[in-house]
Amino acid sequence: MPRCRRGRPPWWEPRFQEAGFRLTMPRQAILEVLSNTEEHLSAEEIYLAVHKIYPNVGLTTVYRTLELLVNMGLVFKFDFGDKRARYELSQGPTSKKHHHHLVCINCGRIIDYTDFIDEEKELLRRTEAGLSEKYNFKITHHLIQFYGLCEECQG
Amino acid sequence: MPRCRRGRPPWWEPRFQEAGFRLTMPRQAILEVLSNTEEHLSAEEIYLAVHKIYPNVGLTTVYRTLELLVNMGLVFKFDFGDKRARYELSQGPTSKKHHHHLVCINCGRIIDYTDFIDEEKELLRRTEAGLSEKYNFKITHHLIQFYGLCEECQG
DNA sequence: AATGTTAATGAAAACCATTTTCAATAAGGA
DNA sequence: TCCTTATTGAAAATGGTTTTCATTAACATT
Ligand SMILES: [Mn+2]
Ligand SMILES: [Mn+2]
Ligand SMILES: [Zn+2]
Ligand SMILES: [Zn+2]
Numbered sequence: 128m129p130r131c132r133r134g135r136p137p138w139w140e141p142r143f144q145e146a147g148f149r150l151t152m153p154r155q156a157i158l159e160v161l162s163n164t165e166e167h168l169s170a171e172e173i174y175l176a177v178h179k180i181y182p183n184v185g186l187t188t189v190y191r192t193l194e195l196l197v198n199m200g201l202v203f204k205f206d207f208g209d210k211r212a213r214y215e216l217s218q219g220p221t222s223k224k225h226h227h228h229l230v231c232i233n234c235g236r237i238i239d240y241t242d243f244i245d246e247e248k249e250l251l252r253r254t255e256a257g258l259s260e261k262y263n264f265k266i267t268h269h270l271i272q273f274y275g276l277c278e279e280c281q282g
Numbered sequence: 283m284p285r286c287r288r289g290r291p292p293w294w295e296p297r298f299q300e301a302g303f304r305l306t307m308p309r310q311a312i313l314e315v316l317s318n319t320e321e322h323l324s325a326e327e328i329y330l331a332v333h334k335i336y337p338n339v340g341l342t343t344v345y346r347t348l349e350l351l352v353n354m355g356l357v358f359k360f361d362f363g364d365k366r367a368r369y370e371l372s373q374g375p376t377s378k379k380h381h382h383h384l385v386c387i388n389c390g391r392i393i394d395y396t397d398f399i400d401e402e403k404e405l406l407r408r409t410e411a412g413l414s415e416k417y418n419f420k421i422t423h424h425l426i427q428f429y430g431l432c433e434e435c436q437g
Numbered sequence: 438a439a440t441g442t443t444a445a446t447g448a449a450a451a452c453c454a455t456t457t458t459c460a461a462t463a464a465g466g467a
Numbered sequence: 468t469c470c471t472t473a474t475t476g477a478a479a480a481t482g483g484t485t486t487t488c489a490t491t492a493a494c495a496t497t
Contacts, residue, residue, distance in 0.1 A: 229421075231419075232422065238419065240413060240417065246405060247405060250401065250402060253401060254401065254428075257401075258384060258395060258428060262393055262433065263432075264386075264393065264428070264431070264433065265430045265431040265436050266384075266430040267387065268428075268429050269426070269428045270426070270427045270429070273413060273421045273423075274421070274422055274423050274424065274425070275421040275423070276422070277418075277419055278418040278419065281420050
């Protein structure tokens with residue numbers, strides 16, 4: 128199993144360095160897969176993608192790596208209601224910023240949206256401030272999803 | 283197993299009537315349990331509560347009934363990240379209205395909040411309207427949860 | 438109140454995404 | 468290159484939820 132050293136060092140390398148985790152080939156492969164997709168992949172989907180290039184990487188490692196990446200804050204883990212966790216790179220140089228999701232309850236399609244987030248941001252800021260004070264609750268993050276029917280699933 | 287007929291007919295009776303579902307004892311017992319709690323119970327917790335009064339009601343029936351109630355819109359199903367679904371009566375004469383949740387990532391405590399929902403409502407309305415138009419997405423419902431540390435889990 | 442139809446039920450087994458176990462491997466420092 | 472030990476893969480276990488299927492009971496009809 129050859130070491131993964133194609134091109135320039137990826138942006139996540141220093142994150143592993145400073146955290147003291149080993150930057151192994153399976154971990155790099157998983158991060159590459161997540162970097163090169165627009166979708167919200169499940170663990171098994173990531174496993175299959177990695178498996179094409181490195182057939183000896185196991186599903187267990189995919190689960191373990193994803194847990195690590197979530198703990199490191201490099202990856203977000205979502206539940207869109209289809210009985211399996213789905214993962215998304217939390218950020219990155221090329222990637223989009225923080226966003227919320229539209230979830231089609233018919234076909235399962237996920238739409239990222241950032242459009243109305245400016246109005247939302249202000250509300251969120253106020254709401255979080257109010258809640259923090261009222262309940263003395265230290266908010267760290269939030270989950271906002273809208274469910275409904277996508278364009279193709281209406282009519 | 284005696285029929286459940288204590289006191290005045292509960293508010294959900296007509297909902298079963300018109301939907302053509304049979305109002306059985308296990309179903310009534312489960313609705314009673316959900317009516318008499320402030321918590322967000324799991325299927326097993328509901329099962330245990332029902333089991334105290336009707337030991338012959340099975341866990342399977344609890345799951346099936348909850349699925350039915352969710353489909354009927356009488357109950358909401360939530361994922362608060364503790365590996366099991368949690369359920370809450372969606373409304374009712376005495377119950378509180380639509381609300382969102384604060385989830386403590388340390389102790390798992392769930393706080394219902396309705397306080398800042400008036401400001402939120404307006405934002406939600408605008409956001410949903412904008413999203414609907416932009417993506418031609420017909421929004422039916424939403425999920426909003428704030429995660430963080432509750433009063434007792436800080437400092 | 439008795440009957441018939443069939444939705445609803447309970448116990449056990451199956452399901453399946455995820456986690457754990459454990460011996461083998463390899464990343465990175467010395 | 469050698470050592471330490473974090474990391475890995477295969478297989479087994481886990482655990483919440485669902486399915487199966489024979490039995491029961493809700494309730495519309497007598
Ligand atoms: Mn996304
Ligand atoms: Mn609630
Ligand atoms: Zn759709
Ligand atoms: Zn707490």
